[in-house]
Amino acid sequence: xxxxxxxxxxxxxxxxxxxxxxxxxxxxxxxxxxxxxxxxxxxxxxxxxxxxxxxxxxxxxxxxxxxxxxxxxxxxxxxxxxxxxxxxxxxxxxxxxxxxxxxxxxxxxxxxxxxxxxxxxxxxxxxxxxxxxxxxxxxxxxxxxxxxxxxxxxxxxxxxxxxxxxxxxxxxxxxxxxxxxxxxxxxxxxxxxxxxxxxxxxxxxxxxxxxxxxxxxxxxxxxxxxxxxxxxxxxxxxxxxxxxxxxxxxxxxxxxxxxxxxxxxxxxxxxxxxxxxxxxxxxxxxxxxxxxxxxxxxxxxxxxxxxxxxxxxxxxxxxxxxxxxxxxxxxxxxxxxxxxxxxxxxxxxxxxxxxxxxxxxxxxxxxxxxxxxxxx
Numbered sequence: 436x437x438x439x440x441x442x443x444x445x446x447x448x449x450x451x452x453x454x455x456x457x458x459x460x461x462x463x464x465x466x467x468x469x470x471x472x473x474x475x476x477x478x479x480x481x482x483x484x485x486x487x488x489x490x491x492x493x494x495x496x497x498x499x500x501x502x503x504x505x506x507x508x509x510x511x512x513x514x515x516x517x518x519x520x521x522x523x524x525x526x527x528x529x530x531x532x533x534x535x536x537x538x539x540x541x542x543x544x545x546x547x548x549x550x551x552x553x554x555x556x557x558x559x560x561x562x563x564x565x566x567x568x569x570x571x572x573x574x575x576x577x578x579x580x581x582x583x584x585x586x587x588x589x590x591x592x593x594x595x596x597x598x599x600x601x602x603x604x605x606x607x608x609x610x611x612x613x614x615x616x617x618x619x620x621x622x623x624x625x626x627x628x629x630x631x632x633x634x635x636x637x638x639x640x641x642x643x644x645x646x647x648x649x650x651x652x653x654x655x656x657x658x659x660x661x662x663x664x665x666x667x668x669x670x671x672x673x674x675x676x677x678x679x680x681x682x683x684x685x686x687x688x689x690x691x692x693x694x695x696x697x698x699x700x701x702x703x704x705x706x707x708x709x710x711x712x713x714x715x716x717x718x719x720x721x722x723x724x725x726x727x728x729x730x731x732x733x734x735x736x737x738x739x740x741x742x743x744x745x746x747x748x749x750x751x752x753x754x755x756x757x758x759x760x761x762x763x764x765x766x767x768x769x770x771x772x773x774x775x776x777x778x779x780x781x782x783x784x785x786x787x788x789x790x791x792x793x794x795x796x797x798x799x800x801x802x803x804x805x806x807x808x809x810x811x
Contacts (some may be wrong), residue, residue: 440476442807443515444468445777447541449523451485451768453500455672456609456723458494460522461606464555466493466531467800475804482511484541494703506652509544516807519546519800521555522584522608523644524743525572530566534566542574555799556608558743559588568595579806582799585746603798606750607651609726610789611796614708629663629694630775632656633714633733635724636677637670637741645759646677647740648731649718650684659772661692669721671700716774718767722747733780734774738762751788787796 439668446464449457465481481498488499500507512518518541525538533788545552554575562568575581579591582603583589589602622688636646653664664680668674678697685695701707708727711717717728717735722743728735729751737748740759746756754768757763774781 439476439478440705441480441784441806442472442517442810443480443482444510444775444803445515445518445545445798445809446481446483447502447518447538448484448615449521450483451487451491451499452492453487453671453700453702454699455704455707456721456726457523459609459612459708459723459727460607462495463610463612464519464522464678464800465497466613467608467611467797468543470797471800471804474801475808477804477808479804479807483648484508484511485584508541509548512545512550513548515550516544516810517551517553517579517803519555519803521557524558524560526557527561528560528567529561529741532564535562535570536624536712539574542578546574546577551810552578553799553803553806554578554583555803556582556584556605556796557588558607558746559586560591561742562591572596572674572689574810580802582797582802585743585750587742591679603719604803605798606724606792606796607722607747608799609723610792612727612730614712614731615705629661629692630715631663631665631713632771632775633665633717633719633724633728634665634678634681635667635669635674635717636681636718636723637720637740638677638680639720639759641786643680645736645738645740645762646681647684648757648762648764649767650681652762652764652771653681653718654685654688654770655764656695656771657688657695658691658770660775662775664688664693664695665710666695666697666712667707667724668698668700669707669724674721674780675700691766715778718771720744729785730784730793732786732789734778736767736770736774745806750792751785753785 483499484502485499491499584607666678711727712731719725737755739755
């Protein structure tokens with residue numbers, strides 16, 4: 436009888452906030468760790484640091500502790516075999532000054548407790564304040580494994596003094612998320628006959644000009660072709676409000692045989708992934724809306740408000756159709772119509788790159804499982 440090894444790993448990230456993209460990151464890492472553990476003969480027990488540990492435990496069936504209760508975090512790390520930090524855009528100062536100190540602080544706490552630390556497919560930056568450079572660098576130099584989700588993140592780490600040989604560039608973990616077989620007919624819409632265009636938006640420009648132009652482009656597209664425009668809010672609250680902003684400006688499309696709807700808030704990443712899988716086209720601002728679409732080989736059009744959008748599109752051989760500062764409604768309409776017609780050609784052109792990214796997305800979990808097993 437083969438004796439299986441058991442290892443406990445703590446996961447640190449933006450978890451429990453019910454942001455669909457970050458929850459998808461967590462789900463993807465959990466799935467990849469389970470798969471890697473099974474292949475290596477290791478039972479990997481995850482403990483998630485979450486802002487809502489009860490919800491996280493209920494949703495994913497894992498142990499979770501409150502990420503802001505230092506005593507509980509310290510105890511969880513002390514009783515573990517290591518810490519994973521990632522994925523997502525954790526180490527950046529664009530959304531405030533607290534993110535980098537918190538996430539690096541958790542890494543340093545694990546290192547002070549003499550636990551191995553692993554950086555899992557993170558998107559590093561922007562880091563506009565160079566005073567953060569030595570903080571990040573010191574934590575990463577003491578980590579056993581470093582992986583980032585794009586070459587630009589790797590370059591930023593090199594500028595911080597991290598040896599390039601220690602940095603692995605891998606896809607975002609969500610590229611490896613698998614759509615489950617259950618719930619195939621969950622929440623079917625009455626407009627299944629119409630081509631479904633999934634749209635993921637967020638507030639970005641203070642004057643909302645990018646959303647107004649997108650709405651104008653979607654309205655034009657709905658006049659050219661009968662479609663079902665389905666807004667997919669990835670983050671509540673906020674994305675649902677941005678979706679309604681666009682919906683109100685699209686106007687009456689029924690006279691052209693089209694329809695518009697907004698998806699309800701989802702509890703689990705699988706529910707949103709299923710929504711995306713039903714689309715014939717996805718137009719997205721949110722990074723993970725584009726990753727969801729790519730993982731399901733759904734033709735996509737990205738609108739860039741952040742370099743991470745450009746980086747991901749580049750990895751699948753694409754470019755944005757516009758940016759938050761420069762979006763032409765005519766291009767939205769014409770490119771949307773083209774992809775609805777040429778969807779199969781798009782899939783054939785991108786299938787090989789997407790398949791490669793899916794395989795590579797699981798590499799960090801396998802590296803971590805191998806390390807944990809070697810620590811017998």
